Amino acid sequence: MHAWLCSNPTGVDALEWKELPTPEPGPGQVRVRIHAASLNFPDLLIVQNKYQIKPPLPFVPGAEYAGVVEAVGAGVTQLQAGQRVACLSGTGGFATHTLAPAALCLPLPEHFPFEEAAAFIMTYATSHHALLDRGQLRAGETVLVLGAAGGVGTAAIQIAKAAGARVIAAASSAAKCALCERLGADATIDYGTQDLRERLKALTEGKGPDVIYDPVGGDLAEPALRSIAWRGRYLVVGFAAGPIPALPLNLPLLKGASIVGVFWGEYARREPQANAAMLRELLAWHGQGRIRPVIDATLPMAELKNAYARMTARAVQGKLVLVNPV
Ligand SMILES: NC(=O)c1ccc[n+]([C@@H]2O[C@H](COP(=O)([O-])OP(=O)(O)OC[C@H]3O[C@@H](n4cnc5c(N)ncnc54)[C@H](OP(=O)(O)O)[C@@H]3O)[C@@H](O)[C@H]2O)c1
Numbered sequence: 001m002h003a004w005l006c007s008n009p010t011g012v013d014a015l016e017w018k019e020l021p022t023p024e025p026g027p028g029q030v031r032v033r034i035h036a037a038s039l040n041f042p043d044l045l046i047v048q049n050k051y052q053i054k055p056p057l058p059f060v061p062g063a064e065y066a067g068v069v070e071a072v073g074a075g076v077t078q079l080q081a082g083q084r085v086a087c088l089s090g091t092g093g094f095a096t097h098t099l100a101p102a103a104l105c106l107p108l109p110e111h112f113p114f115e116e117a118a119a120f121i122m123t124y125a126t127s128h129h130a131l132l133d134r135g136q137l138r139a140g141e142t143v144l145v146l147g148a149a150g151g152v153g154t155a156a157i158q159i160a161k162a163a164g165a166r167v168i169a170a171a172s173s174a175a176k177c178a179l180c181e182r183l184g185a186d187a188t189i190d191y192g193t194q195d196l197r198e199r200l201k202a203l204t205e206g207k208g209p210d211v212i213y214d215p216v217g218g219d220l221a222e223p224a225l226r227s228i229a230w231r232g233r234y235l236v237v238g239f240a241a242g243p244i245p246a247l248p249l250n251l252p253l254l255k256g257a258s259i260v261g262v263f264w265g266e267y268a269r270r271e272p273q274a275n276a277a278m279l280r281e282l283l284a285w286h287g288q289g290r291i292r293p294v295i296d297a298t299l300p301m302a303e304l305k306n307a308y309a310r311m312t313a314r315a316v317q318g319k320l321v322l323v324n325p326v
Contacts, residue, residue, distance in 0.1 A: 003095030004304055007058040009049035012308040015061070022097055025073035029099045032085060036118035036298075037065035037093035039307050039320045040151060041240055046091070047308075055091050062093025062322075066108065066117035076102040084108040086117040093118075094304055096324050106279060109287060116286075119293040119319040123155035124282045125275070126237065126264040127213070131159055133267075133278075134260045135211045135233045139164030144200065144209035146224060147216040147240055148185065149176035154294040154318045156213045157183045162290045165211075168203055170196065170220075172314065179317050183294065196220065200227040208255075213237060221245035225252075225259075232257040294318025300325075 001022045008014045025031045043061050045051035066086040069079050079085065085105040092098030108117050131137045143160045147153045148169035160167045161184040169180035170189040177188035189199040200208060208229040214221060218241025225234050225247055232255055239245075252259055268275040285291045296318045299307055307320045 001095060001097040003060040003092075003098075004062070004301075005058050006047050006061055009047055009054075009057070011048050012044075012305055015047060015305065017302065023099050025071050025076075025099055027074040028076060028102055029073040030069045030076060030079055030085075030102050030105060031071040031097060032065070032067045032087060032100050032105070033070045033097055034065045034067040034093060034095060034324055035114035035326070036067070036321050036323045037062045037095075037301070038119040038122075038151075039304075039311055039316075039322070040064060040122050041238065041311070043094075044308060044311055053090060060092050060095050060098065062095065062098075063090050064088045064118060064122050065093035065098070066114045066120075069105070070097070072102070078102060079105055079107070084110075084112070084114070084117075086112075086121055088121040094301065094322065096301070106283075109283065112283075112286065115295060115298055115321045115323065116293045119151075119295060119321055120282070120286070121279070122264075123151045123293070123319070124159065124291060125268070125278060126152050126262065127156040127159045128278055128282060129264045129267055129275075130213060130235045130237055130262040131156060131165075131211065132163060133274075134262050135213070135235050137163055137165055137211050137233075140166070141210040142166045142168060142204055142207075142229070143211040143213060144168045144170060144224065144227075145180075145185075145213045146170050146220055147214075148180045148188075149317045150215065150240065151316075151319050152215045152237060153213075154179075154183060155291070157185050158291040160213075162285060168200070168209060176317060179294070191220065196223050197227050200224075204229070208232065211235065216240050217245050218243050222247060222251075225257075228255050228257050230255055230257075234259045235262050236260065237262045295321055297321070298323055 169185035217239035
């Protein structure tokens with residue numbers, strides 16, 4: 001097998017494509033032959049030692065991937081060799097093969113393409129948990145999605161529309177806003193050129209959005225929170241812009257609003273049955289064509305560093321997927 005190895009977590013440049021012995025699965029594990037892996041924002045943080053999870057060195061990055069089970073370890077009864085799966089195990093995906101805990105593998109319906117399956121769990125589970133569970137978004141409400149053309153953002157647009165909400169999608173360029181419109185956003189704000197607060201006022205008749213989905217943070221957070229509706233819910237999803245905002249607490253007081261934290265990975269660990277039910281619902285929605293991962297480009301696995309460079313430059317719309325030769 002081959003894998004991108006991180007022996008020194010100082011950044012993307014230190015990753016090396018290495019030949020390694022193909023491992024045998026231990027108890028509770030399966031070996032997956034990886035067809036496709038997607039790039040998520042935490043994959044960028046983990047190779048710089050900036051992610052909350054710091055794997056022992058050396059490790060293979062790549063949180064999320066899809067492929068075929070090749071071998072099963074002792075005690076694994078729910079999966080068999082030959083089965084198609086998607087998996088979000090945190091590491092191991094930027095490789096030709098990996099060992100994965102069987103419990104983290106999601107069996108795939110027959111017609112679910114590997115490229116889409118590799119770009120599915122993280123973004124859709126995060127956005128479903130954020131909007132519908134933590135945010136209690138209801139049909140007819142208005143949701144503002146920041147960073148709306150990114151990985152979790154594109155999923156949030158689709159899930160909010162599937163839930164019957166009105167979506168205002170905000171992103172940093174006209175091209176990104178055009179993508180959001182194609183995904184069903186009812187209105188867009190190009191915060192590269194437009195004033196967020198003014199546009200929100202105009203688009204909501206001064207009322208503000210009921211729910212704000214924020215995976216960006218930085219300078220957008222405070223003006224967004226200042227615009228929130230009475231009884232609004234501000235979802236803290238991530239800080240792609242870098243700085244963690246410090247928000248004045250008089251703002252939620254004045255609007256009777258809530259600032260709500262979202263940590264999907266911890267939710268999946270602490271509430272596995274609820275998470276499994278949510279994943280079943282997401283698979284059903286995919287089967288019905290209500291949601292579909294937005295894939296910006298599919299690149300050969302060898303071009304991982306190029307994929308990282310595009311993400312760092314904010315040049316990705318939806319998701320980048322790395323594939324192995326069949
Ligand atoms: N809480 C959770 O459970 C959870 C789960 C998954 C991900 N996350 C977090 O959600 C955030 C987004 O993840 P993602 O996978 O959707 O990432 P992504 O695809 O790269 O999207 C992030 C978006 O943030 C915006 N952005 C603003 N400043 C940026 C900068 N300096 N560098 C990169 N992007 C910047 C970009 O949109 P514009 O150019 O339009 O501004 C970009 O499209 C990350 O912080 C990630 O850690 C949280």
